[in-house]
Amino acid sequence: MAAEAEELPRAIVRRVVKDKLSRCSEDGDISVSKDGLLAFSESARIFIHYLSATANDICKESKRQIINAEDVFKALEDTEFPEFIRPLKASLEEFRKKNAGKKAAGSKGKEDEARKKRKLEGESPGKGEGSNKGEDADKDECSDKGEGGDDQMDE
Amino acid sequence: MAEEEENAASTVSEFPKGRVKKIMTLDKDVKRVSSEALFLVSRSTELFLQFLAEKSAQVAIEKKRKTVNLEHIRVAVKRHQPTRDFLLDDLPPPSQPNKPDKHTTPAARPKSDKPLPGTRRIDQFFRKPEPENPAQAEAQAQSPIPVDES
Numbered sequence: 001m002a003a004e005a006e007e008l009p010r011a012i013v014r015r016v017v018k019d020k021l022s023r024c025s026e027d028g029d030i031s032v033s034k035d036g037l038l039a040f041s042e043s044a045r046i047f048i049h050y051l052s053a054t055a056n057d058i059c060k061e062s063k064r065q066i067i068n069a070e071d072v073f074k075a076l077e078d079t080e081f082p083e084f085i086r087p088l089k090a091s092l093e094e095f096r097k098k099n100a101g102k103k104a105a106g107s108k109g110k111e112d113e114a115r116k117k118r119k120l121e122g123e124s125p126g127k128g129e130g131s132n133k134g135e136d137a138d139k140d141e142c143s144d145k146g147e148g149g150d151d152q153m154d155e
Numbered sequence: 156m157a158e159e160e161e162n163a164a165s166t167v168s169e170f171p172k173g174r175v176k177k178i179m180t181l182d183k184d185v186k187r188v189s190s191e192a193l194f195l196v197s198r199s200t201e202l203f204l205q206f207l208a209e210k211s212a213q214v215a216i217e218k219k220r221k222t223v224n225l226e227h228i229r230v231a232v233k234r235h236q237p238t239r240d241f242l243l244d245d246l247p248p249p250s251q252p253n254k255p256d257k258h259t260t261p262a263a264r265p266k267s268d269k270p271l272p273g274t275r276r277i278d279q280f281f282r283k284p285e286p287e288n289p290a291q292a293e294a295q296a297q298s299p300i301p302v303d304e305s
Contacts, residue, residue: 024212078239142190
């Protein structure tokens with residue numbers, strides 16, 4: 001099982017890269033070599049680490065426990081990828097709308113579920129999660145519910 | 156422009172959430188992340204991949220090649236300061252025995268002391284030695300590493 005789990009799925013990396021490459025040339029006939037794909041995959045993984053570490057530091061500076069959307073936006077500025085911010089904000093809006101719909105449908109059920117899940121993970125609900133209070137839109141800690149069995153969440 | 160809008164407003168990321176989170180939390184300092192933040196990290200990574208792919212394709216085209224390879228990616232990384240800052244050292248070295256990169260590296264990285272807020276050097280995350288070539292990288296990727304959680 002090993003380290004494969006800590007890499008991004010190669011098929012997906014290939015798809016993202018190839019889709020973009022096909023739009024880069026007039027003939028759409030640019031492809032990517034095997035070592036190139038590996039490098040893309042590694043690069044993406046390292047980027048995740050880099051961005052997360054930066055966002056984490058920003059989060060900690062604000063004395064919060066949970067990395068939120070704003071932390072990521074600030075991290076993108078700090079790591080000098082500000083050009084991503086605007087498209088990401090648009091994506092985030094859509095993401096929030098989508099989840100608002102879900103929430104409206106079963107908000108109470110979801111809260112209960114979240115509480116149950118936290119208990120299973122060995123945390124009590126009222127355990128100093130004050131950071132959540134002021135962040136209405138972003139209080140959902142990712143819970144992997146719709147993951148379809150991809151993997152467990154271990155904390 | 157239409158396809159950019161399509162990309163920008165994507166509500167799903169290609170990458171599986173669990174996998175992205177797992178990679179993030181390999182860093183023991185990173186423990187908890189909101190679903191929005193996880194979504195944004197995933198999407199950012201896609202955008203980054205697209206960005207890198209585009210830059211690499213430009214290099215390949217310059218060299219009159221139809222296939223983007225490691226060298227094209229390396230050149231693309233070198234040309235873009237923010238990417239070079241965190242990525243250049245971690246790409247597999249070129250296949251030639253001499254490493255011209257080493258000479259240019261000190262001069263090309265005046266920002267090595269740049270005070271990003273508490274950002275750690277990325278090589279802290281990586282325990283495994285630099286592979287000589289992609290084949291080795293593959294073999295090494297399959298050997299168990301300490302943080303393995305089965």
